[in-house]
Amino acid sequence: MVRVRFAPSPTGYLHVGGARTALFNWLFARHSGGTFVLRIEDTDRERSTDEAIEQIVASLRWLGLDWDEYYRQAERHERHLDAAESLLRAGLVYEKDGAWWFRVPEAGDTVVHDELVGDVRFDNEQLKDFVIRRSDGTFVYNFVVVVDDVDMGITHVIRGDEHLNNTPKQIRIYQALGHPLPLFYHLPMILGADRGKLSKRHGATSVLEYRDRGILPDALVNFLVRLGWAYGDEEVFSREDLVRLFALEGLNKSAAVFEDAKLLWLNQQHMKRADLGFLLDRVEPLVLARARVTPEMWSAADRDRLAVGAHLLRDRAKTLADLATTMEMLFPLPVEREADAAAAPSTAERRTLIALADAIEPLTPGSPEEIERAVRATLDREGVTLKDAAHSCRLAVTGRKVGPGLFEILSAVGPRLVAERLRNAAEGNAT
RNA sequence: GGUCCCGUCGUCUAGCGGCCUAGGAUAUCGGGCUCUCAUCCCGGGGACACGGGUUCGAAUCCCGUCGGGACCGCCA
Numbered sequence A: 001m002v003r004v005r006f007a008p009s010p011t012g013y014l015h016v017g018g019a020r021t022a023l024f025n026w027l028f029a030r031h032s033g034g035t036f037v038l039r040i041e042d043t044d045r046e047r048s049t050d051e052a053i054e055q056i057v058a059s060l061r062w063l064g065l066d067w068d069e070y071y072r073q074a075e076r077h078e079r080h081l082d083a084a085e086s087l088l089r090a091g092l093v094y095e096k097d098g099a100w101w102f103r104v105p106e107a108g109d110t111v112v113h114d115e116l117v118g119d120v121r122f123d124n125e126q127l128k129d130f131v132i133r134r135s136d137g138t139f140v141y142n143f144v145v146v147v148d149d150v151d152m153g154i155t156h157v158i159r160g161d162e163h164l165n166n167t168p169k170q171i172r173i174y175q176a177l178g179h180p181l182p183l184f185y186h187l188p189m190i191l192g193a194d195r196g197k198l199s200k201r202h203g204a205t206s207v208l209e210y211r212d213r214g215i216l217p218d219a220l221v222n223f224l225v226r227l228g229w230a231y232g233d234e235e236v237f238s239r240e241d242l243v244r245l246f247a248l249e250g251l252n253k254s255a256a257v258f259e260d261a262k263l264l265w266l267n268q269q270h271m272k273r274a275d276l277g278f279l280l281d282r283v284e285p286l287v288l289a290r291a292r293v294t295p296e297m298w299s300a301a302d303r304d305r306l307a308v309g310a311h312l313l314r315d316r317a318k319t320l321a322d323l324a325t326t327m328e329m330l331f332p333l334p335v336e337r338e339a340d341a342a343a344a345p346s347t348a349e350r351r352t353l354i355a356l357a358d359a360i361e362p363l364t365p366g367s368p369e370e371i372e373r374a375v376r377a378t379l380d381r382e383g384v385t386l387k388d389a390a391h392s393c394r395l396a397v398t399g400r401k402v403g404p405g406l407f408e409i410l411s412a413v414g415p416r417l418v419a420e421r422l423r424n425a426a427e428g429n430a431t
Numbered sequence B: 001g002g003u004c005c006c007g008u009c010g011u012c013u014a015g016c017g018g019c020c021u022a023g024g025a026u027a028u029c030g031g032g033c034u035c036u037c038a039u040c041c042c043g044g045g046g047a048c049a050c051g052g053g054u055u056c057g058a059a060u061c062c063c064g065u066c067g068g069g070a071c072c073g074c075c076a
Helices: A016-032 A049-062 A073-089 A141-151 A159-176 A207-212 A217-226 A240-244 A260-274 A274-288 A295-300 A303-316 A320-330 A347-360 A368-382 A386-398 A407-411 A416-427
Strands: A003-006 A036-038 A069-072 A091-095 A099-102 A108-115 A117-124 A129-132 A156-158 A183-187
Touching: A003 A016, A016 A036, A016 A049, A016 A108, A016 A156, A016 A183, A016 A207, A016 A217, A016 A240, A036 A049, A049 A207, A049 A217, A069 A073, A073 A091, A073 A099, A073 A129, A091 A108, A099 A159, A108 A183, A117 A159, A141 A159, A141 A274, A141 A347, A156 A159, A159 A183, A207 A217, A207 A368, A217 A240, A260 A303, A274 A295, A274 A303, A274 A320, A303 A320, A303 A407, A320 A386, A320 A407, A347 A368, A347 A386, A347 A416, A368 A386, A368 A407, A386 A407, A386 A416, A407 A416
Parallel strands: A003 A036, A036 A069, A156 A183
Antiparallel strands: A091 A099, A099 A129, A108 A117
């Protein structure tokens, strides 16, 4: 039975590196029908905060990584003490300066059998004796991590490779506790664009920042899993695909650079595939956050019309934030023209806009075909080609120089609002 | 400094001794479609860090060099 864990220390927000570690553990557990444990490593009272725990939990929830068991290490002090005392009684631990020290034999070496990087040999002289219990009575990481992994029956330890050098120490503790070793997998790091440690100056590192930028959780998951894992030539994976296909054997052992470009592309792919209702629910808070569309306006809008609009607009959006911005054109708000859009329409253009407004206003909503017929007939009558009229018409109705097909977007905005905006543009009004 | 890990197009990767004049994706450039942009389709340029071995044959195995990173705490 597979039992794995993600064990963050609550000293800050969940960054994308930690998220990927959590993801690999979760995928492996779900793929194999095993158990995924979330264990908060809050033994460092000085630096651990409840706020950080809340952030980590919120991040994992948003990513859709659900856990089967939850522990807080600080609550397991009695158990840690029991284990330490048993080692003390056995003479494997001694006390010095108020701290408890774990004895490591000076001769020989300790080999870490890592499933990813292979056998790594450490000379015991490098290990030396180390503290497992501080003089203030609290326990240190290298000790509690083993006690907890043993107690929780962890079968596969999948973690960042910054822990590889700690592993021989932990192996000595497993042995002292008389417990067989789990399988170890030390994952390579995620790097910034300069191949240095990923940090703030490389851009967003917090999972929640990606949520706020309008990235879909499935897209971030897809992106993170591809940093170190591949399945042939496939690039776009749904969550279900990943659970079905994921295998630890496919994991890479070299570090990967985190680059936004492909994440954005993947996000677009996931947005294109998303259910429209799901997409609307996700984009709603971002639209409302912009504070132009009010909650009343959102709920008053016809949901089918919004869905059609979102469908048209999403092909041009890399993120939900992009989509939220352009979706404002579907609401009864003043049209906001792009900064570099053309100046006021010419006299001939005004004439055409008015004619189009007259033709479109009485139409029934929801029929792009009907609008197309009306627009084409009007333009024929005015002696204007579609090519010439489309730009000023689109600009008048959407405020943008580019966008979805003219008839589709006119239909999605709706005849009455279209007519109003065409007339406003013809009159040179701001609204 | 010591110990350890890693090294294929700018980036993510496929490759696990012959299928590789190295494949895919992204980014970039060019073309097509079109009312615009995007999507989409077609095409271009772009990599096995370097040097030695082993082998009939190496991106793949071994050694060295160089480069990058991690850890060396009574932090996790």
